[in-house]
Amino acid sequence: MNHFLKKMRFVLLLVALLPACEDNTYVLVTYDANVPVVMPYAEFRGSFKKSGATEISNPGKMYFKDNYLFVNEYQKGIHVIDNSDPSAPVKIAFYGIMGNVDMAISGNILFADSYIDLVAIDISDVNQPVEIGRLENIFPDIVPEGDNMYPYTTDNKPEGVIVDWEVKTVTEKREAGTYGGWFPRSDFMTMDGALNTTGGSWSGGVGVGGSMARFMLHDQYLYLISRPEKLKTVEYGNGTDMTLADSVEVPRTMETLFLLENKLFAGTTTGMLIFDLSNPARPEQISSYDHITACDPVVADDHYAYVTLRSGTACGSTQNLLEVIDISSITHPYLVKSYPMYHPHGLGIDGDLLFICDGGAGLKIYDRSDPLAILANQLAHYADIDTYDVIPYQGVLMLVGDDGIYQYDYSNPENIFELSHLDIVNDE
DSSP states (O other), X not given: OHHHHHHEEEEEEEEEEOOTTOOEEEEEEEEEEEEEEEEOHHHHTTXXXXXXXXXXXXXXXXXXXXXXXXXXXXXXXXXXXXXXXXXXXXXXXXXXXXTOOOEEEETTEEEEEETTEEEEEEOSSTTSOEEEEEETTOSOOBOOOOOTTSOBBOSSOOSSEEEEEEEEEEEEEEETTOOOSBOOGGGSBOXXXXXXXXXXXXXXXXXXXXXXXXXXXXXXXXXXXXXXXXXXXXXXXXXXXXXXXXXXXXXSOEEEEEEETTEEEEEETTEEEEEEOSSTTSOEEEEEEEOOSSBOOEEEOSSEEEEEEBOBTTTTBXXXXXXXXXXXXXXXXXXXXXXXXXXXXXXEEETTEEEEEOGGGOEEEEEOSSTTSSGGGEEEEETTSOEEEEEEETTEEEEEETTEEEEEEOSSTTSOEEEEEEEOOOOO
């Protein structure tokens, strides 16, 4: 509000409107504000396209399947990387998907969010992707960030999809003594050679995402966090006729999802929720675990769940921790031990190995066989990268950080080494 008041310029015009039964006083108010750039629905829903490989400039989440690594370019689309040789990954294509943040793949169907819609794309041939289905309006308005020095304004919610903001000087008529007129931010969520890349290489089943994912696939259903407090279940079939099967309200702010057999774990800002998927169309919450208010991804095996908690304005915490939670009794999880961290984000497990993206402190790899002595059993530390999320898979660790996509060979835990690094090109 302070920024708003600094930018507000009131014109010296008072307008008195005198309806038959009222005497309301209005003022004209002139100020600088973020004004939405709106794309008509028809244009937006025809905007998916594939192009050649492009530079990675603002990476988000990752997904791996059948030797392909898919990396989100925040709110713009997905980079497709041939990762058949992790020591020499090759960018081969870019899928332009407006407003994209999350993804998941079942068989040869890529599911991706696109602002307010869920899109299904046939990637049987990664060089010839085809949009085959779209579930409209399943997400609330998820818009780009504007200039935070200015309020967000419009008299009426525009007809179409907000794809950007422009700072403009606007004049509005308001009732004296009120603010009115601008969007409250709570209305929205802020959120490429000679390679064998044609069809025939896709296996059945689903791929592997990182711990920051909010999409999870299981038994012909896609579970997604559509709002922080709402878990939705989509029956996707072959992708051409997706339907909403269920929608669950929870009294928490959900951030991430993790699947373990027929149990779905949701990381929230105040704890961990566990849902039973015995009936995959209707997730049923069976237990919860509470922790301090903090940002919270989670991964798990049959005995333990691992949760990282980090500080920050959006996370509501000043503490940075790794928590180990006993889930051997799935309906009564309890804390085993808590460890101090620098600023942890995503994490992953494979066998006895625990991988933690500790923000600016880099990648840390531990032997987790003794949950009471994890910090004492550090196997490797790559301190010179700012890390975000990881996918450990069959001896290869895929990592996304502020300055690139890294891959490591951890097949021998006594000799973990870097395989490759794809640069990030800052587009500012």
